[in-house]
Amino acid sequence: MPSQYRPQLLGWIDDLDKGTNYLSGADDRLLYANDNYCAFLRKTSSDQIFYFCISFICTIASIFLIPSLSYALSSCNSKTVYFLLLTFLFCFILVLYLMIPELYQNLFTRKGSPIIFNRKTNKVYINESYFFNFTSFKNPIHFLKPNKKRIKEYDWVDLHGVVVHNFSTYSLNTTILMVCEPGTHKTIDHVLLDPLRNGIGSYQVWGWVNNFMCFNDLINLNDGKYTWEQETPFKKDIIQDQGWPEWMVEAFNALSPEHLTEIKQKYHVQ
Numbered sequence: 009m010p011s012q013y014r015p016q017l018l019g020w021i022d023d024l025d026k027g028t029n030y031l032s033g034a035d036d037r038l039l040y041a042n043d044n045y046c047a048f049l050r051k052t053s054s055d056q057i058f059y060f061c062i063s064f065i066c067t068i069a070s071i072f073l074i075p076s077l078s079y080a081l082s083s084c085n086s087k088t089v090y091f092l093l094l095t096f097l098f099c100f101i102l103v104l105y106l107m108i109p110e111l112y113q114n115l116f117t118r119k120g121s122p123i124i125f126n127r128k129t130n131k132v133y134i135n136e137s138y139f140f141n142f143t144s145f146k147n148p149i150h151f152l153k154p155n156k157k158r159i160k161e162y163d164w165v166d167l168h169g170v171v172v173h174n175f176s177t178y179s180l181n182t183t184i185l186m187v188c189e190p191g192t193h194k195t196i197d198h199v200l201l202d203p204l205r206n207g208i209g210s211y212q213v214w215g216w217v218n219n220f221m222c223f224n225d226l227i228n229l230n231d232g233k234y235t236w237e238q239e240t241p242f243k244k245d246i247i248q249d250q251g252w253p254e255w256m257v258e259a260f261n262a263l264s265p266e267h268l269t270e271i272k273q274k275y276h277v278q
Contacts, residue, residue, distance in 0.1 A: 013186045013193050017172050021181065024169030024214050028224040037202065037213055038232035039120070040242040044128055045260045046220050046232070047246070048213060049120035050200055059128045060114035070104035082188065109146050113155045114140040116173075119246045124260055125199065127221045129268045130164040131259065132185075134199060135252050141198060157251060158195075161259075165222060166190055169214045180204040183214050253277075 011020045039047040077097040084090045098193075116137045124133040137154035139146065150156055167185040174180050182204060185196035202213040219227045229235075234242040248256060255275035262268040 011170060013168060013170060013188065013195050015195060016252075017170060017184065019172040019175060019199075021171045024171065024183070024211070026168075026218055026221075028219055028226070029196055029223045035127040035212065038216065039122055040232050040234040040236075040239065040248060041192060041227075042236040042239060042261075043229070044263065045124055045126040045215070047121055047122045047124050047242070048217070049115075049233075050203065051120045053116050053120075053206065056114050056117060056120075059110060062115060063110035066107040067101055067111050070100045070107065073100050073256075074104065081179055083106070105148070108151050112151075113137055116155050122246060123199070125164070125217055125221060126262060127223065129184065129197050129262045129265050130221070131257070131262075131268065132162040132164055132167060132199075133160070133260070133271040134162075135159045135250060135256075138198065150216070159251070159253060159256070161197075161256065162187060162199070163190075169201070171211065174204070180206060 010016055010021050010051050013023065030133060036052070037049045041047070043129075070177060074097065075091055077100065080091060081093050081097065084093060117140055119141055121134070121136040125131075138153070138158050141158075141176050162185075165211050166188050168188060170184045170186050172184060174182065174185055182200070183202040185193045185199040185201050187199060188195055201217075205212075216227055216231075218224075243257070253275075255271055258275075259271050262271055
């Protein structure tokens with residue numbers, strides 16, 4: 009049965025239901041949680057370094073090989089060799105196009121690019137590199153803005169979990185939040201929630217978040233790197249100086265939709 013969300017993602021495995029009693033596992037991704045909001049890490053340091061190295065090597069190799077292949081094409085007399093060189097040139101241009109966003113993503117992702125869930129306002133907040141978005145195809149013009157960011161506020165009701173796989177030998181799964189138009193299954197944006205997990209592990213963060221948003225006692229607010237009393241160290245280490253808007257940081261702790269409205273009015277946010 010295909011995904012109910014359109015357009016369907018390549019590598020789709022499963023649509024995830026919302027609700028309580030999910031298998032929960034904050035693992036090392038949960039940074040902080042209190043009675044109002046929780047924050048999940050989406051990029052570990054080890055993954056960031058590993059994929060940065062791969063993308064850097066592929067980018068440099070492509071940059072050097074593309075001019076060489078272009079020169080070889082211009083001086084080639086054999087149709088067979090010309091066709092092979094043209095094929096290689098196309099492949100390396102495609103590799104470069106795919107690797108630059110990957111390079112930028114790992115180079116300019118800061119503090120694991122946390123995602124924030126407020127269960128009293130049902131809002132979700134992200135502050136991430138534009139290239140952090142999991143989709144491969146980007147506007148080449150944005151390659152000239154490597155530190156480009158997107159800072160968003162979403163409604164939890166419009167976010168829906170989907171698990172996809174990466175077609176690798178290790179069959180790693182990723183949980184994506186599909187941002188849909190209200191009341192529809194039409195996807196207008198995607199948010200990376202929990203990347204590159206083995207098997208059932210790819211469902212556990214989704215389960216923890218659902219139980220948290222439903223005020224379910226299955227989760228423990230002290231499961232994270234910082235305990236609930238350590239909000240000040242958490243914000244100092246993870247949030248401060250990362251470009252979060254001041255109103256949004258205050259909105260993390262909003263106690264109700266009305267309280268959130270007051271915060272936005274205070275900071276003249278539309």
